[in-house]
Amino acid sequence: MPTIHLSIPEWMYEELKRKAEDMGIQVTDLVKFYIKNGMEGKNEESPRNENTEKLEESVTYLEARVAQLDLLVMELVRKLKVLEESEDDEQVEIDQ
Numbered sequence: 667m668p669t670i671h672l673s674i675p676e677w678m679y680e681e682l683k684r685k686a687e688d689m690g691i692q693v694t695d696l697v698k699f700y701i702k703n704g705m706e707g708k709n710e711e712s713p714r715n716e717n718t719e720k721l722e723e724s725v726t727y728l729e730a731r732v733a734q735l736d737l738l739v740m741e742l743v744r745k746l747k748v749l750e751e752s753e754d755d756e757q758v759e760i761d762q
Contacts, residue, residue, distance in 0.1 A: 672697070679693070682696055682697065
């Protein structure tokens with residue numbers, strides 16, 4: 667079988683390596699898969715689309731958590747104001 671040597675940036679190799687590990691295959695097999703799909707013109711879901719979906723899910727989750735934390739902070743501020751007002755009322759009673 668003919669062999670080719672390919673020089674790619676380190677970041678690209680790391681990404682290929684991570685993807686290959688996720689799929690349980692070797693990097694060379696993943697590269698062959700991508701080359702074959704490119705030559706056949708197949709547009710299967712790319713890793714970029716998968717990453718975009720994961721990022722969108724993460725953003726949605728984080729937005730929900732921020733909303734929860736915002737409600738929690740608002741409730742804490744409300745309770746703090748109530749405590750401050752009751753302290754002020756007690757101080758006024760003591761001063762009289």
